[in-house]
Amino acid sequence: xxxxxxxxxxxxxxxxxxxxxxxxxxxxxxxxxxxxxxxxxxxxxxxxxxxxxxxxxxxxxxxxxxxxxxxxxxxxxxxxxxxxxxxxxxxxxxxxxxxxxxxxxxxxxxxxxxxxxxxxxxxxxxxxxxxxxxxxxxxxxxxxxxxxxxxxxxxxxxxxxxxxxxxxxxxxxxxxxxxxxxxxxxxxxxxxxxxxxxxxxxxxxxxxxxxxxxxxxxxxxxxxxxxxxxxxxxxxxxxxxxxxxxxxxxxxxxxxxxxxxxxxxxxxxxxxxxxxxxxxxxxxxxxxxxxxxxxxxxxxxxxx
Ligand SMILES: Cc1cc2nc3c(=O)[nH]c(=O)nc-3n(C[C@H](O)[C@H](O)[C@H](O)COP(=O)(O)O)c2cc1C
Numbered sequence: 001x002x003x004x005x006x007x008x009x010x011x012x013x014x015x016x017x018x019x020x021x022x023x024x025x026x027x028x029x030x031x032x033x034x035x036x037x038x039x040x041x042x043x044x045x046x047x048x049x050x051x052x053x054x055x056x057x058x059x060x061x062x063x064x065x066x067x068x069x070x071x072x073x074x075x076x077x078x079x080x081x082x083x084x085x086x087x088x089x090x091x092x093x094x095x096x097x098x099x100x101x102x103x104x105x106x107x108x109x110x111x112x113x114x115x116x117x118x119x120x121x122x123x124x125x126x127x128x129x130x131x132x133x134x135x136x137x138x139x140x141x142x143x144x145x146x147x148x149x150x151x152x153x154x155x156x157x158x159x160x161x162x163x164x165x166x167x168x169x170x171x172x173x174x175x176x177x178x179x180x181x182x183x184x185x186x187x188x189x190x191x192x193x194x195x196x197x198x199x200x201x202x203x204x205x206x207x208x209x210x211x212x213x214x215x216x217x218x219x220x221x222x223x224x225x226x227x228x229x230x231x232x233x234x235x236x237x238x239x240x241x242x243x244x245x246x247x248x249x250x251x252x253x254x255x256x257x258x259x260x261x262x263x264x265x266x267x268x269x270x271x272x273x274x275x276x277x278x279x280x281x282x283x284x285x286x287x288x289x290x291x292x293x294x295x296x297x298x299x300x301x302x303x304x
Contacts, residue, residue, distance in 0.1 A: 001257050002031025003096060005129060006142065008261040009121045010034060015260050016043035018268025022276075027075055027251065028133070031096075033122070033142065036133045040069045047073040049176065051080060051134065054156025056164060061136035063168045072171045075196070076162065079177030081155040084204045097144040159186055166191040174228070179214055181221030194226035194248075201231055201253050212242060216296060219246030236278025240286070244294040 004011035012032040019026035020043040028039050030051040039046050048071045052059050066074055089095065093103040108115045122129045131139035140149065166173055175187045176196040187195050197215055199208040211231045219227055229242045230251040242250045252275075259271035283291070286298065 001253055002029040002131075003033070003142075004029070004257055004260065005033030005122060006098075006118065007257060008264065009118050009125075011257065011260045011264075012039060013042060014264040015256060015268055016046045018256075018260070018265040018272065019043070020045060021265070022269050022272040024272060025073075030077075030134050031131050032133050033126075033129050033131065036066065036071070037069045040071060044070070045072070047071065047075055047174070048133075049075040049077055051077055051152075051154060052157055052161065052165070053153035054158060054161050055153050056161070058135065058153075059161060059164060060168055063165065065136045067170070073174060074165075074169050074171060075174040075176050076165060077176045077200075078157070078183075079179075079198065079200050079204050081157065084200075086203065097140060097142055097146060099145060100143065159190060162187075162190050162192070174226075178218065179209055179211065181214075181217045184218045184222045184225070184227070188222045188225045192225075194228060195222070196251065197227060197229045197247070198231055212245065215242065215245045215247060236275060236280075236282040239275065239279055240282055240294060241299060243291055244298045245296055 004015060008014065010033075012028060012034040016026045016028060016039050025045065025047055026043065027047040027049045028036055029049050032039075036048055048066050048069075050062060050066070052062060063074070093099075093101065093107075098104060108119070119129075129142040131142065133139065140146075162175070172193040173191070174194040174196060175192050177198050177200060178184050178187060178195040179197065179199060184195055184197075195218075197211040197218055199205070199211055202208065202210075211229050215227070215229055226248050227246060228249040228251060229247040230253060233239060233242065233250050233252045234255060239250050256268055256271055259267035261267070263270065279291075283289070288294065
C-alpha cells in the first residue's frame, strides 16, 4: 500500500519487519516513503511492487535499482494506468502530493496525535518525506503545492514493455491487477511467474468484478502458473475460500495497514497471528486436516 508512511511513522518498515518476523511476504509499494534499499536490509525477502511507465529507459533504470538492492521478486501493478477518480478524496481534500491548504491545517489541528506522531516525527527522523521508490532516481515530495503529477506515462505500458521487463529482470516476476483469463494467459505466455488476481481493493474502476468471482476461471486458464489473490480478505474463512477456488496464496491490504497504525510491527505480527489461528480453527471446523484438502466443492455459490 502506497503512502502507508502517511498513516503511521515508518509504516512501510513496520509492515515489512512484522511480515518477516511472522514468515510471510510483504510487498513494498512503489509509493512508499522508506527507501527500498533500507527495507531490503532490514527485512530481506520483501517483494518490490513497481509502477512502471511505458518507457524503455525508465523501466531499465528502475529494474537495475531493484536488482542492485537484492530483491528476488518484482511485482508490476497493471491496474493503475491513470489515477482513479476517488470522490471521497475529492470531498475530504486528500491528494498526492498533499497540498498545503486551510483544510489540511484544520485536519492537522484536529488530529494532533497524527501531526506529532506521524507527520512531524517523519520530518524530524527522516527529513522531508518523499516517494523515494517511485523512480530509479527517487521521487517527488509528499507535501507540495504542485498539482498531482500525471501518471507518468503509465498509460503507455504495454505487453511489449512487460516482455522487456521479463528479459531484464532475472528474478521472479509477478503481474498484479489481473481480472480476466485472457490477461492471465498473456502474462503466462510472456514468461511471468505469477499473477495477483486483484481489483486494487475496489479503488480503481467502479463496478470492477470482485477477484473471488473470476478466480476459478483464471485458475483453469493458467493451471501451471502461481495464482494469487487480494481484495476483501479479512478472515480465515476468506483465505480458505480463495484457496479452495484455486489461489496459491492471498494477500491482505488494509487490515495489515490498520494493524501497523495501531501498534507498528507488533500490531502486524498480532494481526498475522489472529489470521493464522482463524485459518487453523476454520480448517478444523470444516473437518479438514490441511490446506491441501481444500477443493472447489466446499464452496456453495448462492448466486448461481
Ligand atoms: C491505502 C492503499 C494504498 C494502496 N497503494 C497501492 C500501491 O501503491 N500499489 C499497488 O499495487 N496497490 C496498492 N493498493 C492496493 C493493494 O495493494 C491491494 O490490492 C488492496 O488493498 C487489497 O484489498 P484489501 O485492502 O481489501 O485487502 C493500495 C490499497 C490501499 C488501501
